[in-house]
Amino acid sequence: MNDLRERLVEKISKKQKILSIYLTAGFPEADSTVSLLRAIAENGADLIELGVPFSDPQADGPVIQQASQKALDAGMRVAKVFSILQEFRCFSTVPVILMGYANPFMKYGWRRCAEEAAAAGANGFIIPDLPPEESGDLTRLCRTNGLDQIYLITPVTPVTRIELINSLTSGFIYAVSITGVTGERRELPLETIQFLRRLRKTSRHPVLVGFGVSNQETAKSLAAESDGVIIGSAIIRLIAESKNTGEACEKVKAFVWMIKDSLGEIA
Amino acid sequence: MDGNLSKIKASRFPDEFGRFGKYGGRYVPEILMPAVTELTQEYEKVKNDLQFIKILAQLHSQYSGRPNPLTFADRLTAVTGGAKIYLKREDLNHTGAHKINNVLGQLLLAQRMGKTRIIAETGAGQHGVATATVAAKFGLDCHVYMGEVDTLRQRLNVFRMQYLGAEVIPVKTGSRTLKDAINEAIRDWVTNVKNTFYCIGSVVGMHPYPMIVRDFQSIIGQETRQQHQAAEGRLPDAVVACVGGGSNAMGMFYPFLDDKKVKLFGVEAGGRGNDEGEHAATLSLGEPGILHGMFTYMLQTEDGQVADVHSISAGLDYSGVGPEHSWLKDTGRACYTAVDDAQALEAMALLARTEGIIPALESAHAVALAVQLAGKMGREESLVICLSGRGDKDMESVFDLAQKGGADE
């Protein structure tokens, strides 16, 4: 049974910060994904977002776009993502959220998606182009299959809408740090901090911040204003820069461990 | 809801959720939700604002040259020996295509909303040129995304946009054509949503765009109704328009939607054949899916990835189509067929030599189908082709093809 929220809440109550890592399934090739997932899970990630690649990822910057394309070229498909996840579940209980765009899931069939995702051991879905208004089918299916459906809140989301999303999201709230697409950023605007302070006052769920988190400094400063951070492009870049899966795993381990360590310094 | 339209008024769609039957909607990143909501509200305000309507009408008559004529194509009609063929002359608009109708409306709206930075995507470059033109006229800052492949086959339009003061950004992701230009424009909008207005070029994307663009293009069909009435004392029996995203077609169809006797024909790009990647016949060969914020027919692989497309005309080279067309197809109110590259080229030459009008390659697709249809209709019947644009922009590629001797590449 899906215990994502309980796990997060327990850690938060112990004053720990959550570290969530994004990985594009099938990048750079299908065979490397389970090893990379283990490297992430076994070095301090509290949560993993497993990206289901799409040809036209509107909310992603160049790093994740290229990783998605490469994964597709190497043959990654929705069904294959489920089997990768199932294999990973032999090694780890770290929660995994499937993150992908609506069309490949829809084409696969929402019902089939929800059932097979649950059977494979997924904890939920994040679908950036499926706002609450459009996700009726999936919401019902998530409920019957014990899956969470995580929605995003951004710096431009008005108060009334924050209220709506608060009432619909399950698991946690994905706070988008900036107006923009995914990608590393050296610095984040002051507005981000103000936004997170506002959001935390009203949120009834754990708040994890993503988009633009790239190193220890950004991770620490955002985690201080939230329940934890989500890192994607920085990890994908490390993998892209590696010569083989072995090297990629080593780099990912070191990076995850380093970020986790620096989050531990926040009281 | 997707049954027949006999009891419902087709023209009152979309509903409040931006749906045409099951098609349309708003499949957008959360970050854009406030922007599309604001756009919808602002549009609802100006739609019935007399001052706005008056300024737009003035721009039409004094800047873009409306009303443009409905030309009786007597020599083309004689070739087919069937129905009378009329041409709605969108090719005579300032900038040479129907695209400016929509741009004038949207940029006027942008001005009202106090947005000073304009972004647009473009395929053939016609929408980009129209946007750069009106942005210059209104003194707005303009950035146009264009697939790299398209920048090469429409070099002159790239220069036209730059000459008008716009920045043209070649898009090097994906298939490097229109769909990728839309992706990049959406990414820009997501990033600069506070000061930026996205001037979309067709009846596609998330609600309210398919409705807004259709409304601004409807002037095509409104004028056609009056002009045909004046010429023939009645409405035409059929109207024919090419469909890329579907804006010139929707603009022509919409004022006729509730006149069930007027048959509506949309013509898609059949390209080089029916295999994936060889055509852009979205409604004829695709299936419903989610693309660029809308639920609509699209060309996709069996895994739900967006498929590549091909057409000799850059403006029809799109893997999606406006959601209202998807609905008109399912309800049977409009018919959609495909015309291939070679047929379009042939029709382009035919119109040039019979009427002294060189159509855009996009519009030539409509001419090709219209000639077939007219031949099967009676002499007492009449048909209107939406001549969406002029062919000047295509002369270079047609010249190259002639040198090589074929439509194969």
Ligand SMILES: Cc1ncc(COP(=O)(O)O)c(C=O)c1O
């Ligand atoms: C002359 C012309 N006709 C048609 C189109 C296709 O667009 P739509 O289907 O939106 O009318 C274009 C697009 O660039 C065009 O330039």
